[in-house]
Amino acid sequence: MNQKSVLSHIDSIDFTDTDELIESFNLKKTRCDCFVYKLSKDGTDLCFCGLPLHLHHESVRRAFTHKAENYPVEWNYERHTTADEPTDAFGELKFEDFKRNDPKYLRVDFRTPLDQMVKIIFEVWKMHRPKLIISITGGAKNFKINAGIKNALKRAVISAALSTDAWLVTGGTNEGIMKIIGEAFKESAIRLKNRRKLILLGIANWTTIKNNHLLTRKSTKPNMYSHDEEHFKNHPLKEFLDMQKGAYLDPNHTHFILVDNAHLNNYGGELKFQAELLDLITDPKSINVNEIPMVMLLYHQHVLGSGHFFSDIRGSESAKLQLFLKSLFFKSFAKNKKGIVNFKYKLNKNSSFFNNVMPLGGFFPDNETDK
Numbered sequence: 001m002n003q004k005s006v007l008s009h010i011d012s013i014d015f016t017d018t019d020e021l022i023e024s025f026n027l028k029k030t031r032c033d034c035f036v037y038k039l040s041k042d043g044t045d046l047c048f049c050g051l052p053l054h055l056h057h058e059s060v061r062r063a064f065t066h067k068a069e070n071y072p073v074e075w076n077y078e079r080h081t082t083a084d085e086p087t088d089a090f091g092e093l094k095f096e097d098f099k100r101n102d103p104k105y106l107r108v109d110f111r112t113p114l115d116q117m118v119k120i121i122f123e124v125w126k127m128h129r130p131k132l133i134i135s136i137t138g139g140a141k142n143f144k145i146n147a148g149i150k151n152a153l154k155r156a157v158i159s160a161a162l163s164t165d166a167w168l169v170t171g172g173t174n175e176g177i178m179k180i181i182g183e184a185f186k187e188s189a190i191r192l193k194n195r196r197k198l199i200l201l202g203i204a205n206w207t208t209i210k211n212n213h214l215l216t217r218k219s220t221k222p223n224m225y226s227h228d229e230e231h232f233k234n235h236p237l238k239e240f241l242d243m244q245k246g247a248y249l250d251p252n253h254t255h256f257i258l259v260d261n262a263h264l265n266n267y268g269g270e271l272k273f274q275a276e277l278l279d280l281i282t283d284p285k286s287i288n289v290n291e292i293p294m295v296m297l298l299y300h301q302h303v304l305g306s307g308h309f310f311s312d313i314r315g316s317e318s319a320k321l322q323l324f325l326k327s328l329f330f331k332s333f334a335k336n337k338k339g340i341v342n343f344k345y346k347l348n349k350n351s352s353f354f355n356n357v358m359p360l361g362g363f364f365p366d367n368e369t370d371k
Protein backbone atom coordinates (compact mmCIF):
# COMPACT_ATOMS: atom_id res chain seq x y z
CA MET A 1 0.00 0.00 0.00
CA ASN A 2 1.18 3.46 -0.80
CA GLN A 3 2.31 5.11 2.43
CA LYS A 4 1.21 8.54 1.36
CA SER A 5 -2.24 7.36 0.42
CA VAL A 6 -2.86 6.18 3.94
CA LEU A 7 -2.02 9.18 6.02
CA SER A 8 -1.69 12.16 3.71
CA HIS A 9 -3.47 15.15 5.14
CA ILE A 10 -6.71 16.20 3.61
CA ASP A 11 -5.29 19.49 2.35
CA SER A 12 -8.02 20.28 -0.10
CA ILE A 13 -10.78 20.08 2.48
CA ASP A 14 -11.19 22.56 5.26
CA PHE A 15 -14.29 21.45 7.09
CA THR A 16 -14.76 22.35 10.68
CA ASP A 17 -17.78 20.12 10.93
CA THR A 18 -16.75 16.52 11.58
CA ASP A 19 -19.98 15.19 10.10
CA GLU A 20 -19.42 17.02 6.82
CA LEU A 21 -15.89 15.72 6.77
CA ILE A 22 -17.12 12.15 7.18
CA GLU A 23 -19.70 12.73 4.42
CA SER A 24 -16.84 13.72 2.13
CA PHE A 25 -15.52 10.14 2.36
CA ASN A 26 -18.64 8.89 0.60
CA LEU A 27 -18.92 5.84 2.85
CA LYS A 28 -21.57 3.22 2.24
CA LYS A 29 -23.92 0.98 4.15
CA THR A 30 -24.73 -2.55 3.04
CA ARG A 31 -27.86 -4.09 1.50
CA CYS A 32 -28.85 -7.53 0.29
CA ASP A 33 -28.52 -7.84 -3.47
CA CYS A 34 -30.09 -11.25 -4.07
CA PHE A 35 -33.30 -12.62 -2.61
CA VAL A 36 -32.72 -16.24 -1.59
CA TYR A 37 -35.70 -17.89 0.05
CA LYS A 38 -35.12 -19.11 3.58
CA LEU A 39 -38.47 -19.54 5.27
CA SER A 40 -41.97 -18.27 5.52
CA LYS A 41 -42.88 -16.41 8.67
CA ASP A 42 -46.56 -15.68 9.25
CA GLY A 43 -47.17 -16.07 5.52
CA THR A 44 -44.31 -13.74 4.54
CA ASP A 45 -41.41 -15.24 2.60
CA LEU A 46 -38.06 -14.25 4.06
CA CYS A 47 -34.67 -14.11 2.38
CA PHE A 48 -31.56 -15.52 4.08
CA CYS A 49 -30.59 -11.92 4.82
CA GLY A 50 -33.62 -11.79 7.14
CA LEU A 51 -35.86 -9.45 5.14
CA PRO A 52 -38.99 -10.08 3.04
CA LEU A 53 -38.94 -9.38 -0.69
CA HIS A 54 -40.79 -6.08 -0.44
CA LEU A 55 -38.04 -4.63 1.76
CA HIS A 56 -35.35 -5.44 -0.79
CA HIS A 57 -34.00 -2.94 -3.30
CA GLU A 58 -36.09 -2.43 -6.41
CA SER A 59 -33.47 -4.13 -8.61
CA VAL A 60 -33.64 -7.26 -6.42
CA ARG A 61 -37.43 -7.32 -6.60
CA ARG A 62 -37.36 -7.01 -10.37
CA ALA A 63 -34.74 -9.74 -10.76
CA PHE A 64 -36.59 -12.19 -8.52
CA THR A 65 -38.33 -14.67 -10.78
CA HIS A 66 -37.45 -18.05 -9.27
CA LYS A 67 -39.92 -20.07 -7.36
CA ALA A 68 -38.71 -19.59 -3.84
CA GLU A 69 -38.19 -23.21 -2.77
CA ASN A 70 -36.23 -24.11 -5.88
CA TYR A 71 -33.79 -21.28 -5.75
CA PRO A 72 -30.38 -22.96 -6.00
CA VAL A 73 -28.03 -20.45 -4.44
CA GLU A 74 -26.67 -20.51 -0.91
CA TRP A 75 -26.81 -16.98 0.44
CA ASN A 76 -23.59 -15.46 1.72
CA TYR A 77 -23.10 -11.85 2.78
CA GLU A 78 -19.74 -11.68 1.07
CA ARG A 79 -21.27 -12.60 -2.31
CA HIS A 80 -24.89 -11.51 -2.09
CA THR A 81 -24.71 -8.02 -0.71
CA THR A 82 -23.69 -4.73 -2.22
CA ALA A 83 -22.87 -1.29 -0.88
CA ASP A 84 -24.32 1.42 -3.12
CA GLU A 85 -26.19 3.60 -0.64
CA PRO A 86 -24.53 6.22 1.57
CA THR A 87 -24.12 5.34 5.21
CA ASP A 88 -26.82 6.92 7.32
CA ALA A 89 -25.39 6.41 10.81
CA PHE A 90 -22.43 8.45 12.02
CA GLY A 91 -21.60 11.38 14.23
CA GLU A 92 -21.61 11.86 17.97
CA LEU A 93 -23.73 9.91 20.37
CA LYS A 94 -25.35 10.72 23.66
CA PHE A 95 -26.27 7.83 25.91
CA GLU A 96 -29.42 8.26 27.89
CA ASP A 97 -28.44 8.39 31.59
CA PHE A 98 -24.73 8.74 30.81
CA LYS A 99 -23.58 12.32 30.81
CA ARG A 100 -19.82 12.04 30.70
CA ASN A 101 -19.03 10.49 27.39
CA ASP A 102 -20.05 11.48 23.86
CA PRO A 103 -18.57 8.74 21.72
CA LYS A 104 -18.07 9.07 18.00
CA TYR A 105 -19.46 6.39 15.78
CA LEU A 106 -19.70 5.31 12.19
CA ARG A 107 -21.60 2.60 10.32
CA VAL A 108 -19.66 1.24 7.34
CA ASP A 109 -19.87 -1.57 4.81
CA PHE A 110 -17.55 -4.48 5.67
CA ARG A 111 -15.67 -3.88 2.38
CA THR A 112 -14.80 -0.26 3.22
CA PRO A 113 -11.18 0.40 2.20
CA LEU A 114 -9.09 0.35 5.34
CA ASP A 115 -6.94 3.29 4.30
CA GLN A 116 -10.13 5.38 4.47
CA MET A 117 -10.83 4.13 7.97
CA VAL A 118 -7.28 4.99 9.02
CA LYS A 119 -7.76 8.52 7.69
CA ILE A 120 -10.99 8.92 9.61
CA ILE A 121 -9.40 7.61 12.80
CA PHE A 122 -6.41 9.94 12.75
CA GLU A 123 -7.59 12.96 10.82
CA VAL A 124 -11.31 13.26 11.45
CA TRP A 125 -11.66 11.68 14.88
CA LYS A 126 -8.14 12.87 15.77
CA MET A 127 -7.36 9.84 17.87
CA HIS A 128 -3.80 10.06 19.17
CA ARG A 129 -1.26 7.70 17.75
CA PRO A 130 -0.92 4.84 20.24
CA LYS A 131 2.36 3.39 21.48
CA LEU A 132 0.60 0.09 21.97
CA ILE A 133 -2.75 -1.46 21.05
CA ILE A 134 -4.44 -3.82 23.48
CA SER A 135 -7.27 -5.76 21.94
CA ILE A 136 -9.47 -7.72 24.33
CA THR A 137 -11.74 -10.58 23.35
CA GLY A 138 -13.54 -13.54 24.87
CA GLY A 139 -16.41 -14.15 27.18
CA ALA A 140 -19.34 -12.31 25.61
CA LYS A 141 -22.28 -14.71 25.79
CA ASN A 142 -23.11 -16.62 28.98
CA PHE A 143 -20.40 -14.66 30.68
CA LYS A 144 -19.88 -15.35 34.37
CA ILE A 145 -17.09 -13.72 36.24
CA ASN A 146 -16.09 -13.73 39.86
CA ALA A 147 -15.87 -10.31 41.50
CA GLY A 148 -12.20 -10.95 42.28
CA ILE A 149 -11.14 -11.66 38.73
CA LYS A 150 -13.24 -8.74 37.53
CA ASN A 151 -11.45 -6.24 39.76
CA ALA A 152 -8.07 -7.75 38.99
CA LEU A 153 -8.76 -7.49 35.29
CA LYS A 154 -9.82 -3.86 35.61
CA ARG A 155 -6.63 -3.00 37.49
CA ALA A 156 -4.37 -4.88 35.09
CA VAL A 157 -5.83 -3.58 31.85
CA ILE A 158 -6.10 0.04 32.92
CA SER A 159 -2.57 0.04 34.36
CA ALA A 160 -1.31 -1.46 31.13
CA ALA A 161 -3.12 1.14 29.04
CA LEU A 162 -2.00 4.09 31.15
CA SER A 163 1.62 3.07 31.53
CA THR A 164 2.06 2.35 27.84
CA ASP A 165 -0.14 5.04 26.25
CA ALA A 166 -2.20 2.32 24.63
CA TRP A 167 -5.53 2.16 22.89
CA LEU A 168 -7.94 -0.43 24.18
CA VAL A 169 -9.99 -2.17 21.51
CA THR A 170 -13.01 -4.43 22.15
CA GLY A 171 -16.17 -5.64 20.45
CA GLY A 172 -17.90 -2.54 21.82
CA THR A 173 -21.05 -3.96 23.36
CA ASN A 174 -22.45 -3.73 26.85
CA GLU A 175 -21.87 -7.37 27.76
CA GLY A 176 -19.17 -9.70 29.01
CA ILE A 177 -15.62 -8.56 29.13
CA MET A 178 -16.36 -5.51 26.96
CA LYS A 179 -18.67 -4.13 29.61
CA ILE A 180 -16.07 -4.70 32.32
CA ILE A 181 -13.41 -2.88 30.32
CA GLY A 182 -15.92 -0.07 29.82
CA GLU A 183 -16.53 0.17 33.57
CA ALA A 184 -12.80 0.10 34.31
CA PHE A 185 -12.32 2.83 31.78
CA LYS A 186 -14.98 5.00 33.36
CA GLU A 187 -13.67 4.48 36.89
CA SER A 188 -10.11 5.34 35.92
CA ALA A 189 -11.19 8.36 33.93
CA ILE A 190 -12.97 9.71 37.00
CA ARG A 191 -10.00 8.93 39.25
CA LEU A 192 -7.31 10.45 37.06
CA LYS A 193 -7.30 14.21 37.15
CA ASN A 194 -4.71 15.03 34.52
CA ARG A 195 -5.41 12.04 32.44
CA ARG A 196 -4.31 11.73 28.89
CA LYS A 197 -7.06 11.23 26.42
CA LEU A 198 -7.81 7.56 26.86
CA ILE A 199 -9.13 5.69 23.85
CA LEU A 200 -11.55 2.80 24.10
CA LEU A 201 -12.51 1.74 20.60
CA GLY A 202 -15.36 -0.70 19.97
CA ILE A 203 -15.57 -2.51 16.64
CA ALA A 204 -18.96 -4.22 16.44
CA ASN A 205 -21.35 -5.74 13.96
CA TRP A 206 -24.03 -3.27 12.87
CA THR A 207 -27.06 -5.50 12.38
CA THR A 208 -26.88 -7.05 15.87
CA ILE A 209 -26.71 -3.75 17.77
CA LYS A 210 -29.94 -3.38 19.69
CA ASN A 211 -31.80 -0.12 19.07
CA ASN A 212 -29.57 0.61 16.10
CA HIS A 213 -32.43 2.58 14.55
CA LEU A 214 -31.61 5.27 17.12
CA LEU A 215 -28.18 5.64 15.51
CA THR A 216 -29.44 6.73 12.11
CA ARG A 217 -29.10 10.41 11.53
CA LYS A 218 -31.73 12.85 12.64
CA SER A 219 -32.01 16.54 12.05
CA THR A 220 -31.05 17.19 15.65
CA LYS A 221 -27.55 16.45 16.84
CA PRO A 222 -26.15 14.53 18.58
CA ASN A 223 -28.12 11.33 18.31
CA MET A 224 -29.56 9.97 21.55
CA TYR A 225 -28.95 6.27 22.17
CA SER A 226 -30.71 4.22 24.80
CA HIS A 227 -30.63 0.75 26.36
CA ASP A 228 -34.35 0.94 26.99
CA GLU A 229 -36.23 -1.93 25.33
CA GLU A 230 -39.23 0.38 24.98
CA HIS A 231 -37.54 1.88 21.91
CA PHE A 232 -37.58 -1.49 20.16
CA LYS A 233 -41.26 -1.14 19.33
CA ASN A 234 -40.40 1.77 17.04
CA HIS A 235 -37.72 -0.13 15.14
CA PRO A 236 -38.71 -0.24 11.46
CA LEU A 237 -37.50 -3.86 11.20
CA LYS A 238 -38.86 -5.06 14.53
CA GLU A 239 -40.86 -7.93 13.00
CA PHE A 240 -37.68 -9.43 11.60
CA LEU A 241 -35.28 -8.83 14.48
CA ASP A 242 -34.43 -11.37 17.15
CA MET A 243 -33.85 -9.45 20.37
CA GLN A 244 -32.09 -12.45 21.91
CA LYS A 245 -29.29 -12.24 19.37
CA GLY A 246 -28.30 -8.63 19.79
CA ALA A 247 -26.46 -6.48 22.32
CA TYR A 248 -26.45 -2.82 23.26
CA LEU A 249 -23.51 -0.50 22.73
CA ASP A 250 -21.41 0.07 25.83
CA PRO A 251 -21.70 3.68 27.07
CA ASN A 252 -18.06 3.98 28.16
CA HIS A 253 -16.39 3.43 24.82
CA THR A 254 -15.04 6.55 23.15
CA HIS A 255 -15.37 5.44 19.52
CA PHE A 256 -17.40 2.86 17.63
CA ILE A 257 -16.91 1.40 14.19
CA LEU A 258 -20.07 -0.50 13.27
CA VAL A 259 -19.38 -2.97 10.50
CA ASP A 260 -22.40 -3.65 8.29
CA ASN A 261 -22.97 -7.00 6.56
CA ALA A 262 -26.73 -6.63 5.90
CA HIS A 263 -27.37 -10.01 7.55
CA LEU A 264 -30.07 -9.49 10.14
CA ASN A 265 -29.51 -11.16 13.52
CA ASN A 266 -26.12 -12.45 12.39
CA TYR A 267 -22.56 -11.46 13.14
CA GLY A 268 -19.99 -11.53 10.36
CA GLY A 269 -17.30 -9.34 8.91
CA GLU A 270 -16.47 -7.35 12.04
CA LEU A 271 -13.67 -9.59 13.36
CA LYS A 272 -11.88 -9.65 10.02
CA PHE A 273 -12.37 -5.91 9.69
CA GLN A 274 -10.88 -5.34 13.14
CA ALA A 275 -7.92 -7.66 12.58
CA GLU A 276 -7.03 -6.07 9.23
CA LEU A 277 -7.55 -2.52 10.47
CA LEU A 278 -5.32 -3.06 13.49
CA ASP A 279 -2.72 -4.77 11.30
CA LEU A 280 -2.65 -1.69 9.09
CA ILE A 281 -2.42 0.75 11.99
CA THR A 282 0.39 -1.16 13.68
CA ASP A 283 2.38 -1.90 10.53
CA PRO A 284 5.37 0.47 10.27
CA LYS A 285 5.36 0.15 6.49
CA SER A 286 1.87 1.53 6.12
CA ILE A 287 1.95 4.43 8.54
CA ASN A 288 5.57 5.48 8.19
CA VAL A 289 6.24 5.67 11.91
CA ASN A 290 7.74 3.29 14.40
CA GLU A 291 6.19 -0.09 14.77
CA ILE A 292 3.27 -0.19 17.18
CA PRO A 293 3.19 -3.44 19.13
CA MET A 294 -0.15 -5.15 19.57
CA VAL A 295 -1.30 -7.21 22.50
CA MET A 296 -4.28 -9.47 22.10
CA LEU A 297 -5.81 -10.52 25.38
CA LEU A 298 -8.15 -13.47 25.36
CA TYR A 299 -10.28 -14.35 28.33
CA HIS A 300 -11.08 -18.03 28.51
CA GLN A 301 -13.80 -19.05 30.89
CA HIS A 302 -13.48 -22.38 32.69
CA VAL A 303 -16.25 -22.95 35.18
CA LEU A 304 -18.63 -20.50 36.79
CA GLY A 305 -16.71 -17.50 38.00
CA SER A 306 -13.22 -18.68 37.11
CA GLY A 307 -11.17 -18.00 34.07
CA HIS A 308 -7.78 -17.45 32.57
CA PHE A 309 -6.13 -14.80 30.46
CA PHE A 310 -3.89 -15.39 27.50
CA SER A 311 -1.95 -12.90 25.52
CA ASP A 312 -0.48 -12.88 22.07
CA ILE A 313 1.98 -10.10 21.45
CA ARG A 314 3.16 -8.91 18.08
CA GLY A 315 6.17 -6.73 17.53
CA SER A 316 9.92 -6.81 18.03
CA GLU A 317 9.64 -5.92 21.73
CA SER A 318 7.20 -8.73 22.41
CA ALA A 319 9.36 -10.58 24.96
CA LYS A 320 9.86 -7.45 27.05
CA LEU A 321 6.21 -6.55 26.81
CA GLN A 322 5.13 -10.05 27.73
CA LEU A 323 7.20 -9.87 30.90
CA PHE A 324 5.80 -6.46 31.72
CA LEU A 325 2.21 -7.61 31.29
CA LYS A 326 2.82 -10.77 33.23
CA SER A 327 4.14 -8.86 36.22
CA LEU A 328 1.24 -6.43 35.96
CA PHE A 329 -1.31 -9.21 35.89
CA PHE A 330 0.49 -11.01 38.68
CA LYS A 331 0.38 -7.90 40.87
CA SER A 332 -3.28 -7.26 40.06
CA PHE A 333 -4.38 -10.81 40.69
CA ALA A 334 -2.25 -11.19 43.82
CA LYS A 335 -4.17 -8.34 45.44
CA ASN A 336 -7.18 -10.57 45.59
CA LYS A 337 -6.88 -12.66 48.72
CA LYS A 338 -9.19 -15.43 47.58
CA GLY A 339 -7.52 -15.91 44.26
CA ILE A 340 -4.49 -17.82 43.21
CA VAL A 341 -2.39 -17.08 40.20
CA ASN A 342 -1.75 -20.08 38.08
CA PHE A 343 0.73 -19.87 35.23
CA LYS A 344 0.71 -23.56 34.44
CA TYR A 345 -2.46 -23.70 32.42
CA LYS A 346 -2.00 -25.75 29.29
CA LEU A 347 -3.17 -24.14 26.11
CA ASN A 348 -5.84 -25.75 24.01
CA LYS A 349 -3.98 -26.61 20.80
CA ASN A 350 -7.09 -26.00 18.71
CA SER A 351 -6.85 -22.28 19.25
CA SER A 352 -5.95 -20.88 15.86
CA PHE A 353 -6.69 -17.21 16.51
CA PHE A 354 -3.68 -16.86 18.75
CA ASN A 355 -0.47 -18.09 17.22
CA ASN A 356 2.08 -17.12 19.83
CA VAL A 357 0.14 -17.45 22.99
CA MET A 358 1.35 -17.11 26.55
CA PRO A 359 -0.87 -17.55 29.56
CA LEU A 360 -0.88 -14.35 31.59
CA GLY A 361 -2.63 -15.43 34.72
CA GLY A 362 -5.86 -16.79 36.02
CA PHE A 363 -8.14 -16.72 38.90
CA PHE A 364 -9.77 -19.61 40.67
CA PRO A 365 -12.04 -19.19 43.66
CA ASP A 366 -11.26 -21.42 46.68
CA ASN A 367 -13.86 -24.04 45.89
CA GLU A 368 -12.98 -24.52 42.26
CA THR A 369 -10.09 -26.15 40.49
CA ASP A 370 -8.60 -25.81 37.05
CA LYS A 371 -9.97 -28.28 34.53
Ligand SMILES: [Zn+2]
Nearest residue numbers: 032035047049
Ligand atom coordinates in the same frame (compact mmCIF):
# COMPACT_ATOMS: atom_id res chain seq x y z
ZN1 LIG B 1 -32.08 -10.63 1.05
